[in-house]
Amino acid sequence: MIDVYSWTTGNARKVYIMLEETGLDYRVHPVDITKDDQFKPDFLAISPNNKIPAIIDRDGPGGTPYALCESGAILMYLADKTGRFLPADPMGRSLVIQWLMFQMGDLGPMFGQAGHFMSRKDQPGMAPALAHFTKGAKRLMRVVDGRLGDNAYLGGDEYTIADMAVFPWCQNWEKRGFRGEDYPNFKRWFDVIQDRPAVVKSDGIAADLGKSARAARQGAGK
Numbered sequence: 158m159i160d161v162y163s164w165t166t167g168n169a170r171k172v173y174i175m176l177e178e179t180g181l182d183y184r185v186h187p188v189d190i191t192k193d194d195q196f197k198p199d200f201l202a203i204s205p206n207n208k209i210p211a212i213i214d215r216d217g218p219g220g221t222p223y224a225l226c227e228s229g230a231i232l233m234y235l236a237d238k239t240g241r242f243l244p245a246d247p248m249g250r251s252l253v254i255q256w257l258m259f260q261m262g263d264l265g266p267m268f269g270q271a272g273h274f275m276s277r278k279d280q281p282g283m284a285p286a287l288a289h290f291t292k293g294a295k296r297l298m299r300v301v302d303g304r305l306g307d308n309a310y311l312g313g314d315e316y317t318i319a320d321m322a323v324f325p326w327c328q329n330w331e332k333r334g335f336r337g338e339d340y341p342n343f344k345r346w347f348d349v350i351q352d353r354p355a356v357v358k359s360d361g362i363a364a365d366l367g368k369s370a371r372a373a374r375q376g377a378g379k
């Protein structure tokens with residue numbers, strides 16, 4: 158059994174997708190980052206950087222519980238645990254990790270900042286930061302589209318953890334102002350992935366967590 162301490166966001170959804178794809182047994186424990194649950198000592202003990210997602214694999218290496226945070230590390234751990242979605246050969250493996258790290262180190266932070274400033278675009282002084290991060294996000298979309306022009310998936314011919322990492326961050330691409338005709342290879346890839354049953358299920362998990370949190374807030378009169 159894998160205990161998942163997580164929320165509704167893109168980094169959370171990467172892990173739900175992988176757990177659904179692999180069929181591992183898991184249960185989700187909401188960590189409501191809008192209420193600062195991520196700063197509670199129990200959570201910090203497994204995620205010292207106060208970020209979701211984190212997991213505890215009750216049947217970790219050697220049969221003992223194993224705690225892990227950082228979504229990229231979790232995806233690699235679950236891939237190694239199940240022998241799925243990360244090739245074993247050194248070249249195939251490192252190529253998938255290359256695109257996973259591209260998401261972790263570049264696409265995720267850039268899209269995150271672009272989204273942050275987009276949602277504050279009507280506040281004074283936001284224009285330069287919004288222009289900077291939007292330009293960066295567009296560049297990264299071109300990188301993804303170029304890669305997917307030559308390959309069915311980011312890591313090559315097969316769907317892997319690199320796709321699971323990038324996909325949730327692109328889910329609202331139209332709202333971010335990207336147009337399908339500008340990124341046709343990306344759009345083909347996105348349409349294939351969004352129909353995968355595991356991806357549909359993971360969307361439901363995130364949506365249900367959000368709904369419960371909203372209901373709890375309304376119940377508390379907030």
Ligand SMILES: N[C@@H](CCC(=O)N[C@@H](CS)C(=O)NCC(=O)O)C(=O)O
Binds near residue numbers: 166168190195207210
């Ligand atoms: N590098 C981390 C980033 C995770 C992350 O940014 N999590 C956000 C939600 S998507 C979070 O927990 N924010 C709460 C906070 O910063 O206090 C990962 O990929 O797991």
